[in-house]
Amino acid sequence: DGGITQSPKYLFRKEGQNVTLSCEQNLNHDAMYWYRQDPGQGLRLIYYSQIVNDFQKGDIAEGYSVSREKKESFPLTVTSAQKNPTAFYLCASSTPGLAGGDTQYFGPGTRLTVL
Amino acid sequence: AQSVTQLDSQVPVFEEAPVELRCNYSSSVSVYLFWYVQYPNQGLQLLLKYLSGSTLVKGINGFEAEFNKSQTSFHLRKPSVHISDTAEYFCAVSERGSYIPTFGRGTSLIVHP
Numbered sequence: 001d002g003g004i005t006q007s008p009k010y011l012f013r014k015e016g017q018n019v020t021l022s023c024e025q026n027l028n029h030d031a032m033y034w035y036r037q038d039p040g041q042g043l044r045l046i047y048y049s050q051i052v053n054d055f056q057k058g059d060i061a062e063g064y065s066v067s068r069e070k071k072e073s074f075p076l077t078v079t080s081a082q083k084n085p086t087a088f089y090l091c092a093s094s095t096p097g098l099a100g101g102d103t104q105y106f107g108p109g110t111r112l113t114v115l
Numbered sequence: 116a117q118s119v120t121q122l123d124s125q126v127p128v129f130e131e132a133p134v135e136l137r138c139n140y141s142s143s144v145s146v147y148l149f150w151y152v153q154y155p156n157q158g159l160q161l162l163l164k165y166l167s168g169s170t171l172v173k174g175i176n177g178f179e180a181e182f183n184k185s186q187t188s189f190h191l192r193k194p195s196v197h198i199s200d201t202a203e204y205f206c207a208v209s210e211r212g213s214y215i216p217t218f219g220r221g222t223s224l225i226v227h228p
Contacts, residue, residue, distance in 0.1 A: 096214035106158030
């Protein structure tokens with residue numbers, strides 16, 4: 001079955017530690033995205049990538065970093081510079097058309113708790 | 116810049132009753148509109164989307180939405196809800212020429228027996 005996998009589902013880290021969240025897709029999608037979800041705030045875009053070896057900052061990129069070395073993989077690192085990293089993180093992918101209007105396909109999410 | 120407002124943060128309803136979840140957007144250009152559903156501790160999945168053509172869009176699980184350009188709205192409706200419809204619902208908009216959507220803050224639909 002094609003889809004997006006995120007691991008782990010739950011992650012606990014101590015304050016001051018960097019942590020990397022995994023996102024893999026086998027949908028052959030070109031674009032991948034990372035969102036942060038907090039209660040009552042909807043989804044906020046952290047980073048996105050349209051193509052391998054290229055990515056752009058979203059609305060809340062500070063304290064996060066990404067890489068896109070392979071089409072199917074888009075890992076997110078939450079660094080110690082992120083002031084409030086406890087949240088639910090969602091990865092998504094899509095195949096952008098020329099005009100947009102593309103469905104985003106989401107992974108199951110990773111819940112990160114920083115102690 | 117585009118923005119999305121979901122007017123209700125929570126909508127409680129009894130099973131088999133009709134429901135409407137409201138969504139308004141603002142944009143200076145033509146848009147695409149989406150509704151996604153999120154069940155507890157899961158990712159989002161697409162319910163339906165409006166790209167062009169008929170303003171009444173039918174989606175999965177018996178949901179439908181109507182695009183109203185003059186009122187800049189895209190309200191989601193279902194004539195009879197089930198307990199299993201209890202979830203968070205997100206409205207999203209993307210401007211034509213951009214594939215980055217903006218999401219609303221979500222509406223929690225709570226269906227009571």
